[in-house]
Amino acid sequence: MAKRPELSKGELTVARAVWRLEAGTVGAIHQEVSRSSEMDYSTVQTYLRRLETKGYLRTRRDGRNKIYSAKVGAGQVIRHTVRDLVQRLFDGEVVAMVNHLVRDHKLNRTEIQQLQELLTELEGKVDES
Amino acid sequence: MAKRPELSKGELTVARAVWRLEAGTVGAIHQEVSRSSEMDYSTVQTYLRRLETKGYLRTRRDGRNKIYSAKVGAGQVIRHTVRDLVQRLFDGEVVAMVNHLVRDHKLNRTEIQQLQELLTELEGKVDES
DNA sequence: TTCGTATAGGTACATCTGTACGTAATTGTA
DNA sequence: TACAATTACGTACAGATGTACCTATACGAA
Numbered sequence: 011m012a013k014r015p016e017l018s019k020g021e022l023t024v025a026r027a028v029w030r031l032e033a034g035t036v037g038a039i040h041q042e043v044s045r046s047s048e049m050d051y052s053t054v055q056t057y058l059r060r061l062e063t064k065g066y067l068r069t070r071r072d073g074r075n076k077i078y079s080a081k082v083g084a085g086q087v088i089r090h091t092v093r094d095l096v097q098r099l100f101d102g103e104v105v106a107m108v109n110h111l112v113r114d115h116k117l118n119r120t121e122i123q124q125l126q127e128l129l130t131e132l133e134g135k136v137d138e139s
Numbered sequence: 140m141a142k143r144p145e146l147s148k149g150e151l152t153v154a155r156a157v158w159r160l161e162a163g164t165v166g167a168i169h170q171e172v173s174r175s176s177e178m179d180y181s182t183v184q185t186y187l188r189r190l191e192t193k194g195y196l197r198t199r200r201d202g203r204n205k206i207y208s209a210k211v212g213a214g215q216v217i218r219h220t221v222r223d224l225v226q227r228l229f230d231g232e233v234v235a236m237v238n239h240l241v242r243d244h245k246l247n248r249t250e251i252q253q254l255q256e257l258l259t260e261l262e263g264k265v266d267e268s
Numbered sequence: 269t270t271c272g273t274a275t276a277g278g279t280a281c282a283t284c285t286g287t288a289c290g291t292a293a294t295t296g297t298a
Numbered sequence: 299t300a301c302a303a304t305t306a307c308g309t310a311c312a313g314a315t316g317t318a319c320c321t322a323t324a325c326g327a328a
Contacts, residue, residue: 018315022227037274052318055276060315074324075275088228089243095224096240098151099217104244105253108237111225112261114218115233119265124234126258129251132241136248147285165305181288184306189285203294204305 033079162208
C-alpha cells in the first residue's frame with residue numbers, strides 16, 4: 011500500500027470535485043469546485059498538480075488538454091481520514107465518536123430510525139470469531 | 140465567539156495532554172504527552188507557546204514556573220473539529236458519517252447494543268418543533 | 269486571418285507546521 | 299558551595315499549504 015502524503019483541506023475540496031465528475035479538465039473541475047466554494051482557477055490548477063504529484067490523481071491527454079481523474083478513490087481517502095480523526099480525538103474509540111456525533115447534531119426521528127435499522131442489520135452480521 | 144486559528148495535529152496532541160492534566164508545567168505536560176507519543180521536550184514547549192498565542196491555553200505563574208491550563212475546553216474543540224470534518228467529507232450529513240463509521244469499524248455485539256440504547260434514549264427526546 | 273478565451277506550465281510568496289537547538293537563570297543535591 | 303538538572307525564552311529552518319500571477323500557446327469564432 012503506497013504511503014501517500016495526506017491531503018490538506020484545500021486539496022480535499024478539489025479531490026471531491028474530481029470524484030464527483032469522474033474526470034475533467036481544469037476548467038470543468040474549477041466549475042464543479044465553484045458550486046460550493048470560491049476558488050481561483052489557478053488555485054484549483056495548483057491543487058490538481060499537487061494531487062497528481064502526491065499520487066491521488068492521474069492525467070491523460072486529450073489533444074492539447076489534460077484530463078484529470080482519480081487514482082485513489084473517495085472511499086479510501088474517507089476511511090483514512092476518519093480513522094485518523096477517531097484516533098486523534100477519541101483514542102480510536104468508534105463508539106465514543108458516534109456518541110459525540112449523535113448527541114451534538116440533533117437528529118430528527120427519521121434519522122434516528124435509519125440508524126436503528128442500520129444497527130439491527132449489523133447485529134445480524136457480527137463476526138463473533 | 141472568538142475565531143481562533145485551528146489546531147494542527149501536533150498542537151492537538153499537546154492540547155489533549157493539557158486537558159487530561161487540567162494544568163501543569165512544560166515538564167509535566169511533556170511527560171503526559173510521552174505516554175502516547177515521543178515528542179521532544181522543546182517541541183512540546185513550542186506547541187504550548189503556540190497554543191497560548193492562538194488563545195487555546197492560558198498560563199499563570201508559580202514562582203519561576205509557568206503553569207499551563209486550558210482556556211478552551213476539549214468539548215468545544217472536538218465539536219468544532221468533528222463538525223468541520225462532517226462538513227468537508229459528507230456535506231454535513233451526520234447520518235452518512237455515522238453510517239460510514241459503523242460499517243468501516245467492525246463493532247462487536249456489546250458496542251452495537253450500547254449504540255442502540257443511545258438511540259432509544261434520544262428518541263424520547265426528539266425536539267419536534 | 270486575427271483576436272479573445274482556455275489551457276498548460278512555471279514561478280512566487282507569506283504563513284503555518286513539525287521539529288528542534290542554544291543560552292541563561294534557577295534550584296535541588298552532593 | 300559547586301555542579302547537574304530543570305525551566306524559560308529566543309531563534310532557526312525546511313517542508314507543507316493557501317493563494318495566486320505570468321507567459322506562451324492553441325483553438326474557435328468573427
